């Protein structure tokens with residue numbers, strides 16, 4: 553029996569994200585149980601950049617729900633993430649979680665290549681902005697094996713089910729979860745499979761998912777990419793991901809060596825400006 557974890561990145565109960573995950577699961581051929589986790593129900597605090605979680609004998613000092621979510625992901629056989637578009641971008645609960653990604657390295661064994669689907673939901677057709685990029689980023693930083701990433705459209709809660717063809721599309725996604733990796737349907741980065749690019753000078757492009765640079769090529773009437781892989785790789789293979797962790801640990805040591813010079817250089821700016829602090833909250837009876 554497979555355990556599927558549905559990660560809902562929307563606070564709306566019985567909304568489109570929740571419903572589409574359930575519909576996708578009905579297409580899964582393997583015997584399975586569906587567990588659901590609403591990211592917005594959990595307390596995920598901002599990363600403090602202390603790098604403690606990188607060290608074997610230390611843990612993240614932040615007292616919140618990160619470990620509980622990582623346990624749920626780590627023990628699932630596959631994950632389905634559904635996230636709404638908010639202001640042409642993914643819901644903030646994705647970024648809040650991904651920003652704690654330095655803690656994922658210590659769980660690389662559990663997380664590596666977990667089959668995953670990413671689903672974006674937007675209320676207006678083609679008004680998702682960079683929602684899918686945020687979803688791909690979330691799944692890649694989580695070291696998952698991304699089987700498919702798709703957009704669905706519907707504004708009212710459950711409205712995506714009213715559009716003809718969506719249910720079939722959902723069931724096909726369900727079948728893809730434990731199936732072979734499909735061929736890319738659109739021009740994509742040959743390094744990471746990303747489909748979002750920034751145009752640079754001299755016909756060069758940068759993939760917004762893996763951040764590698766390359767050339768765009770329009771020969772044969774098709775769009776192609778010739779990308780150069782940088783030596784610094786965050787998630788493309790397990791060894792490289794762990795190499796990046798070691799590099800970060802080295803940076804922590806580098807900081808100890810350069811600390812005096814850094815304090816001297818930046819210290820002269822310490823007193824500039826005045827800080828606006830949050831008002832104290834009144835505690836109601």
Ligand SMILES: Cc1cc2nc3c(=O)[nH]c(=O)nc-3n(C[C@H](O)[C@H](O)[C@H](O)COP(=O)(O)O)c2cc1C
Nearest residue numbers: 562564567568569636637638639640674675676679
């Ligand atoms: C604050 C807010 C911002 C939104 N921004 C967008 C947007 O930029 N583009 C879009 O197509 N839909 C936008 N929507 C609509 C939602 O993406 C849409 O209703 C979606 O179905 C919500 O998923 P849910 O039902 O799982 O919450 C926005 C909704 C809210 C509440």
